[in-house]
Amino acid sequence: MTFDRRAVLTAAFAGFLSLPLPRRAFAADEVTRVDQLIGRMTLEEKAGQMTCLADSFRPFNPPNPQVGIQDEKRLAEEIRKGRVGCLFNGIGVAGARRAQEIAVKDSRLGIPLLFAGDVIHGLKTIFPVPLAEAASFDPRLAERTARVQALEATAAGLHLTFAPMVDVARDQRWGRVVEGAGEDVTLGSLFAAARVRGFQGRDLRRDDSLLACPKHFAAYGAVAAGLEYGSVDISDETLRETHLPPFGAAFAAGALTTMAAFSEINGVPATADRDLLTNLLRGEMQFRGFVFSDYTADEELIAHGYAQDERDAARLAVLAGVDMSMQSGLYIKYIPDLVKSGAVPMGTLDVAVRRILYVKTALGLFDNPWRSLDEEAEKSRIATPAHRALAREAATRSVVLLQNDGVLPIDPGKRQKIALIGPFGEDRANLYGPWAFYGDPDKGIDIATGLRAALPDPALLTVEKGCDIARPIDGGIARAVAAAKEADIVLLAIGESQDMSGEAQSRTVIEIPAAQQALADAVAAAGKPVVVLLRHGRALALHEGVANASAILATWFLGSEAGHAIADILFGTADPSAKLPVSFPWESGQEPFFYDRKSTGRPTVGNGATEYRARYATTDNSARFPFGHGLSYTDFALDQLKLSDTALRWDSAIEVTVRLTNKGKRKGSEVVQLYIRDRVASRTRPIRELKRIERITLAPGESRTVRFSLSRTDLQFVGAGNQRIVEPGVFDLWVGQASEGGLKAQFTLYAEAGKG
Incomplete structure (x- = not known):
């Protein structure tokens, strides 16, 4: 299955996107209804539609920081007065129906509420964290899991999810790397579109359609030094070329909301940046939905030093293009007076309210305010066996085999003694990862449980904790080493706790915690084969007893079926087929690092001279495990790379073919990756850029020809004046199994007469 980069990237740029205005899909009476509503609304009711508050009618995730939380009685009165348009992060049909009944029957205009929530990688059935799922290199898998998340979220009374996060993340110190698809633009764009399609389904008016909200607009993944909430200093070219395409892909897939970033860009906080939210988003990118602020981000304009006070913050945000304020309450508090005083034009307010009401209309809320509020669906559509089965499949396909000296897969028929050592062996508290607060931790399958279920004799398994996540325990290492010496194989379950990744979890050192590293080094000295089972939400710098293990599996935070999925991989029930969506550096100090x-003008080339070259004094400017890397239990080989022509004409295409052969003894899947490099351009170009991926499954001894097509559009970049251009010249091309190595070819793009 080949993924066409052109189809998902062109939507991000001026002149390429022609999404219809939401109103064009509406019947005349619906348009009239919205216009008439706006004509009847008071200033306070308009500001109310632009206000999103934490849901106190049902169990909800307490926001952090806890600002402006209202009890149910007070919130009910606000809804009755028309002062609230959206509630977020509560689940449960009964409470939602109580709130909706007040909005529809007791408020003056009867405008229904929008119910939103942070369903990032599952409601009750928890799927792998988004970064892990991106390792599958299979956007269709992400579409399937997003569809199930939508089924469960809408059954629990939600209309919208604050997902997917589509920030391209190139600094592994940033905690929110875990929420996205990694460091690559093409992969990120493919997964952004797939998740939007999965969440929303084919018809936004269906009861099981969950409106997507791609975030954080824009370039939040580029915060300096990976510091959460930090500043972004970025060129226009990099913004448009690296950070906008996944948003363009998400909007092209149908997303009708987005969320402004917490961060500033080039000195202007995103929440107050009219150039960003109006000129670029609505102008260049032709986005026609509405924009949320992030949690209290409008109020935080004061701390940024950009707004004088709360009133000024509300003014700046609404004029910039933030349509709905989350949790600060500034809009309902200040907008009526801002309009009366002339500081905010009435037309600006009406445009924002119209966007919100059109989205509510698109969801069918005016015709059926009780959609997604069905108690029978809540009983039957959540945490079903089919959903758990998909969670297991997704988890299995997210595990990356980083290295293997032949110790894997383990043959359970040999009755080998296995020692499971490490703080995550029997741990359930850290299976899900961040942003899974609706899940029930007691229903997750830990590693030990998964192994025992797969072993013919569970007594073959011995479990020793060895240490806690961040500190030693008395006698822990001694007991772990003794268990290792008695075993035939050691499984070392180490890594990050789930609260080491996610929002506000930036780290200066991306390594295994010291207590666990000491455990790993001691266990390695026991002399038995060691298989490291990494638990993590980012790429890590691995050292000594971890880096030198017989095998290493990147198991991330895999969700509800983690233990079963890991056992499936360890015992060869499933063949590992995932690839790294982020580069694993040699050292933390290499960050930000990306393939x-x-x-540079002084690159380090191969094994050549390194003095006065672009490298660190203590390590190479390379990755321990590069983007796109991932091994299998079988042996794949590529050969017979051919181009249909070495000359690419201006308005034609070239076909690239290569033969993939499974030379091993097991059935398996490989992801064939096509990269290019523009040799000479008016803007320096990356050493490689991913353009195509295709996943192929082959039986032992089977071969298949893989085909890709490239045209001039695939060679575009952002040049002078922020225009997307393409220049004639020579291009290198690689087809391989990672972002390093591969079969190499070359072609030349020729200009059409009078162009280039």
């Missing part, structure tokens, strides 16, 4: 970096 599609620039050459």
Whole structure:
């Protein structure tokens, strides 16, 4: 299955996107209804539609920081007065129906509420964290899991999810790497579109359609030094070329809301940036939905030093293009007076309210305010066996085999003694990862449980904790080493706790915690084969007893079926087929690090001279495990790379073919990856850029020809004046199994007469 980069990237740029205005899909009476409503609304009711508050009618995730939380009685009165348009992060049909009944029957205009929530990788059935799922390199898998998340979220009374996060993340110190698809633009764009399609389904008016909200607009993944809530200093070219395409892909897939970033860009906080939210988002990108602020981000304009006070913050945000304020309450508090005083034009307010009401109309809320509020669906559509089965499949396909000296897969028929050592062996508290607060931790399958279920004799398994996540325990290492010496194989379950990843979890050192590293080094000295089971939400710098293990599996935070999925991989029930969506550095100090970096004028080439070259004094400017890397239990080989022509004409295409062969003895899947490099351009270009991926499953001894097509559009970049351009010249091309190595070819793009 080949994924066409052109189809998902072109939507991000001026002149390429022609999404219809929401009203064009509406019947005349619906348009009239919205217009008449706006004509009847008071200033306070308009500001109310632009206000989103934490849901106190049902169990909800307490926001952090806890600002402006209202009890149910007070919130009910606000809804009755028309002062609230959206509630967020509560689940449960009964409470939602109580709130909706007040909005529809007791408020003056009867405008229904929108119910939103942070369903990032599952409601009750928890799927792998988004970064892990991106390792599958299979956007269709992400679409399937997003569809199930939508089924469960809408059954629990939600209309919208604050997902997917589509920020391209190139600094592994940033905690929110875990929420996205990694460091690559193409992969990120493919997964952004797939998740939007999965959440929303084919018809937004269906009871099981969950409106997507791609975030954080824009370039939040580029915060300096990976520091959460930090500043972004970025060129226009990099913004448009690296950070906008996944948003364009999400909007092209039908997303009708987005969320402004917490961060500033080039000195202007995103929440107050009219150039960003109006000129670029609505102008260049032709986005026609509405924009949320992030949690209290409008109020935080004061701390940024950009707004004088709360009133000024509300003014700046609404003029910039933030349509709905989350949790600060500033809009309902200040907008009526801002309009009366002339500081905010009435037309600006009406445009924002119209966007919100059109989205509510698109969801069918005016015709059926009780959609997604069905108690029978709540009983039957959540945490079903089919959903758990998909969670297991997704988890299994997210595990990356980083290295293997032949110890894996383990043959359970040999009755080998297995020692499971480490703080995550029997741990259930850290299976899900961040942003899974609706899930029930007691229903997750830990590693030990998964192994025992797969072993013919569970007595073959011995479990020793060895240490806690961040500190030693008395006698822990001694007991772990003794268990290792008695075993035939050691499984070392180590890594990050789930609260080490996610929002506000930036780290200066991306390594295994010291207590666990000491455990790993001691266990390695026991002399038995060690298989490391990494638990993590980012790429890690691995050392000594971890880096030198017989095998290493990147198991991330895999969700509800983690233990079963890991056992499936360890015992060969499933063949590992995932690839890294982020580069694993040699050292923390290499960050930010990403595969599609620039050459520099003094590159280090192969095994050549390194003095006075672009490298660190203590390590190479390379990855321990590069983007796109991932091994299998079988042996794949590529050969017979051919181009239909070495000349690419201006308005034609070239076909690239390569033969993939399974030379091993097991059935398996490989992801074939196509990269290019523009040799000479008016803007320096990356050393490689991913353009195509295709996943192929082959039986032992089977071969298949893989085909890709490239055209001039695939060679575009952002040049002078922020225009997307393409220049004639020579291009290198690689087809391989990772972002390093591969079969190499070359072609030349020729200009059409009078162009280029």
